[in-house]
Amino acid sequence: MNTTVDCLTDWMTRQRWYAGKGRVPNLVDVSSENWASPDEDARIVVHILRDLANNPPSLYHVPVVARRTVPKGMGPYLIGRDENDDYLFDGAHDPAYTSALLRRMHVHRGDEHSRVHAGEQSNTSIIFDQGGEAPLVAKIFRLVHAGENPDVTLPSALTSRGYRQVPRMLGSVTAHWDDPHRSSRTETGHLAFAQEFVQDVRDGWELALETAARGDEFTVEAERLGRTTAVVHRGLAEAMPVRPATLGDIVGFVAGWHQRLAVATSDVPALRELRPAIEAVYDAAQDAPWPALQRIHGDFHLGQVLRRSSGEWVLVDFEGEPLRPLEERTRVDSPLRDVAGMLRSFDYVVGSRLNTAADAAARETVDTGWSHRARAAFLDGYIRESEIDLRAHRALLDAFELDKAVYEAMYEARNRPAWLPIPLAAVRHLVSAERASARP
Numbered sequence: 001m002n003t004t005v006d007c008l009t010d011w012m013t014r015q016r017w018y019a020g021k022g023r024v025p026n027l028v029d030v031s032s033e034n035w036a037s038p039d040e041d042a043r044i045v046v047h048i049l050r051d052l053a054n055n056p057p058s059l060y061h062v063p064v065v066a067r068r069t070v071p072k073g074m075g076p077y078l079i080g081r082d083e084n085d086d087y088l089f090d091g092a093h094d095p096a097y098t099s100a101l102l103r104r105m106h107v108h109r110g111d112e113h114s115r116v117h118a119g120e121q122s123n124t125s126i127i128f129d130q131g132g133e134a135p136l137v138a139k140i141f142r143l144v145h146a147g148e149n150p151d152v153t154l155p156s157a158l159t160s161r162g163y164r165q166v167p168r169m170l171g172s173v174t175a176h177w178d179d180p181h182r183s184s185r186t187e188t189g190h191l192a193f194a195q196e197f198v199q200d201v202r203d204g205w206e207l208a209l210e211t212a213a214r215g216d217e218f219t220v221e222a223e224r225l226g227r228t229t230a231v232v233h234r235g236l237a238e239a240m241p242v243r244p245a246t247l248g249d250i251v252g253f254v255a256g257w258h259q260r261l262a263v264a265t266s267d268v269p270a271l272r273e274l275r276p277a278i279e280a281v282y283d284a285a286q287d288a289p290w291p292a293l294q295r296i297h298g299d300f301h302l303g304q305v306l307r308r309s310s311g312e313w314v315l316v317d318f319e320g321e322p323l324r325p326l327e328e329r330t331r332v333d334s335p336l337r338d339v340a341g342m343l344r345s346f347d348y349v350v351g352s353r354l355n356t357a358a359d360a361a362a363r364e365t366v367d368t369g370w371s372h373r374a375r376a377a378f379l380d381g382y383i384r385e386s387e388i389d390l391r392a393h394r395a396l397l398d399a400f401e402l403d404k405a406v407y408e409a410m411y412e413a414r415n416r417p418a419w420l421p422i423p424l425a426a427v428r429h430l431v432s433a434e435r436a437s438a439r440p
């Protein structure tokens, strides 16, 4: 007879959001909360499970619906059968759970028909866009952490100040759990949020790729995105803590870059010979002027921005880089991290076109100056709208860009080895003599 945890162990390894790729989870049910169900045939249980197979152990959030029968169309979402012989379903696809989720956030409506977002995701987004009501999206976090989730707190702070550059935040769900593996105290963390589902938008990454493939420039869009980025930074600086970067902060950043590089060089052998040159760029940044620290997006790239049909940009997914600990992602940080992230993304557009070109002749046709022009336009837009003069921070921006490219090399080696040449080429360029001569 299978227990719920047995069923989940098998099923989780097949889910896109399971982070322990290639490992069998070793799950402990840290908390299972029964939620009031709008459907008397459905029992809703929201599990928080610690996966001890991961080091350090991670916490997963898995809402499950138990039913006596299999409703029509629900076969693909069956997790298994538990010790009571009940059928267990993935809550994200079960209307009893999705409706209960909206009720918890006090945003339920008449028509609660929903669909799960089809794209590749680290979390699970459920879209409610049918019926006459304003469309909304509920995102359930799959990896949960004790403490604030910046994907809730940052857009909430911006929404409450009237910023339209993020989707309007509507509500969130938190949970409490006891996790003896981590702490003797009861912990609290965010499980989900609901926000406006922005319609008539294009994903920035797809839009940029398409534009480049057509042979068109992206400078107008990039300039506007630079301005929007600066406006969001200003909003976050108004709403949340800001302080000058102390020597201690700067030393901490530089040490963090070195540490990340040490991990990356063991994962990516091609980085080893570049290490001394990378470290020289990091060390130079220690003596450069630093702008004030504040809360930032944290994992800023073209896949995190949506362009409305009016041309305005909207920023989503403020969770920060998934490979960094939450403690780091909820501290004040340098806005240059976001600027550098987006600069890398323009470079990725050209990199991915070169990477997917069928042969040398096709590679020849790729306009490698496209990203240079988009990057310059983005910086111009940012400078126009910001109090930070990026021109005075060239050396520091290069160090942040290098750190991001090193992170990407690690990310690609783990997730998409065929893409590894893109960040590696960037690292080589950023440590080149030609680039060094352009720095003040």
Ligand SMILES: Nc1ncnc2c1ncn2[C@@H]1O[C@H](COP(=O)(O)OP(=O)(O)O)[C@@H](O)[C@H]1O
Pocket: 117, 119, 120, 121, 122, 123, 124, 125, 137, 139, 167, 195, 196, 197, 198, 199, 201, 203, 303, 304, 306, 316, 317, 319
């Ligand atoms: N409020 C929203 N309105 C419209 N589309 C959205 C909204 N939030 C997210 N999306 C779309 O869903 C995708 C995945 O959302 P994201 O927050 O990045 O999830 P994850 O954290 O799982 O990567 C985004 O890239 C975007 O295309």
Ligand SMILES: O=P(O)(O)O[C@H]1O[C@H](CO)[C@@H](O[C@H]2O[C@H](CO)[C@@H](O)[C@H](O)[C@H]2O)[C@H](O)[C@H]1O
Pocket: 122, 205, 299, 301, 302, 303, 317, 320, 321, 322, 341, 344, 345, 346, 348, 408, 411
């Ligand atoms: O899953 P997230 O969106 O939080 O971010 C991770 O995955 C991204 C890839 O989807 C990765 O971004 C890298 O590839 C993008 C193209 O697919 C490119 O636009 C980005 O510039 C590049 O960093 C991101 O780094 C990673 O954290």
